[in-house]
Amino acid sequence: MLTIRTEDRIETDNDPLSPQLSSIRDLCMYDRNRILALLDQVKPDHSLPRALYRDQDVFEFEVEQLLPRSWLMIGFEVELPEAGSYLAITIGSSPILLVRGRDGVIRGFHNTCRHRGSMICADGRGRSSRLICPYHKWTYDLDGRLIGASRMGSGFRGEEHGLTPISVRLLAGCIYVALSADAPDFSPFATAVEPLLHRYRLRETRLAYESVIVERANWKLAMENARECYHCATGHPELRRTFPVAIGQGFSFGDHAHVKHYFERLASLGLPTKSQEGSWWQSGFYPLNAGVETISMDGKPLVKQRLIDSDEKELGGYRWATEPTAFGHALVDYVFMFFVIPVAPLETHIVSKWLVPREAVEGVDYRVEDLIEAWTKTNAQDRELAENNQRGVNSIGYRPGPYSAEAEEYTRRFVDWYHTEARAAALACGGASARESLPGAAPDTLPAISR
Ligand code: FES
Numbered sequence: 001m002l003t004i005r006t007e008d009r010i011e012t013d014n015d016p017l018s019p020q021l022s023s024i025r026d027l028c029m030y031d032r033n034r035i036l037a038l039l040d041q042v043k044p045d046h047s048l049p050r051a052l053y054r055d056q057d058v059f060e061f062e063v064e065q066l067l068p069r070s071w072l073m074i075g076f077e078v079e080l081p082e083a084g085s086y087l088a089i090t091i092g093s094s095p096i097l098l099v100r101g102r103d104g105v106i107r108g109f110h111n112t113c114r115h116r117g118s119m120i121c122a123d124g125r126g127r128s129s130r131l132i133c134p135y136h137k138w139t140y141d142l143d144g145r146l147i148g149a150s151r152m153g154s155g156f157r158g159e160e161h162g163l164t165p166i167s168v169r170l171l172a173g174c175i176y177v178a179l180s181a182d183a184p185d186f187s188p189f190a191t192a193v194e195p196l197l198h199r200y201r202l203r204e205t206r207l208a209y210e211s212v213i214v215e216r217a218n219w220k221l222a223m224e225n226a227r228e229c230y231h232c233a234t235g236h237p238e239l240r241r242t243f244p245v246a247i248g249q250g251f252s253f254g255d256h257a258h259v260k261h262y263f264e265r266l267a268s269l270g271l272p273t274k275s276q277e278g279s280w281w282q283s284g285f286y287p288l289n290a291g292v293e294t295i296s297m298d299g300k301p302l303v304k305q306r307l308i309d310s311d312e313k314e315l316g317g318y319r320w321a322t323e324p325t326a327f328g329h330a331l332v333d334y335v336f337m338f339f340v341i342p343v344a345p346l347e348t349h350i351v352s353k354w355l356v357p358r359e360a361v362e363g364v365d366y367r368v369e370d371l372i373e374a375w376t377k378t379n380a381q382d383r384e385l386a387e388n389n390q391r392g393v394n395s396i397g398y399r400p401g402p403y404s405a406e407a408e409e410y411t412r413r414f415v416d417w418y419h420t421e422a423r424a425a426a427l428a429c430g431g432a433s434a435r436e437s438l439p440g441a442a443p444d445t446l447p448a449i450s451r
């Protein structure tokens, strides 16, 4: 298995040991007027100004002020199978750590020692009964409490130096984290997605494969590409065999007989036929091409066992996506997850994970090469597209261009989200919370770009 930086963490919001950073706004070190001036240049329904795709200070603002305002999908509960299992991953400039405690709870922490800040666990997965800083060996229990710190004197209060927790939410087997208290209310998303994703029994799966691709493109170009299928008919010859690449506005699929039949079957199974969404998330069932059972090279199942408890052959897929970094596809026989990690203004890591039913045996019930082929080819093609996009955006001749209302609706929504949340984050720098300062703005209803 190819392993890259990954991790998990758990529920720590109410942990009394180490108060969560309630806000990062006090840490703001950016020229917010410059950031706001760049955001003011954003034209409705157009790609972003060049500097927002390239500049170092914009990037640092995004990873330190914008991403912490989001729920970031990091992985799956099954990646932390037992007490002491941990997953460490760096998001932008911030290493984080997910740990399963002896009580079974998954907790999340900033992966920085409370002594002098050393990173405690190297990025990756592992298992340990304690978390020991490699520098001066301060030792933390799995719940983040400091339980060992030599030569600190009689006045030292260890209970004041536990690991700094981060918010963790578990959703039908998926792990989401937020690095500040400024993330929106998770509950509307969870209420919509949990009962549907639950049917795919993600907690009874295992990670079959993971990949990380280094993409020489800004993370927003990677996500803009991932949010539209305008390019799919010509850009993804393998994906188009199974996926309805002519997808239209509102996640619509036309009125072909097999599409109508698909939604009739969904309704008869008690499943929703319309997509659901909030300002920072979307979810919904979708049909695959006629005669197709899963996303594979030939439309045939890739795994002998099924994830969903239904014998329906053409059940399509269930998609759930969160701004600004992730999406997942649940299919009858496997789950595919995709998320981006911004690394530098012109470098992004694309992390992909494949889950299969826990009982499926590699080489007997599925072959890894087959399991990953369609998405791996699609990812490689997308890397070429995004890197080429970046090369053109680097040009002094680049001008923001218009999105297609029909074919790039979700890219436009991504950019709207970015514009709104980046503006709120910039306004919050050194001042009141932007969610507080925008009159009447509830967490899920921040104003979009006026158009
Ligand atoms: S920095 Fe961790 S023990 Fe010193």
Ligand SMILES: [Fe+2]
Residues within 6 Å of the ligand: 225, 226, 231, 232, 235, 236, 378, 382
């Ligand atoms: Fe693509």
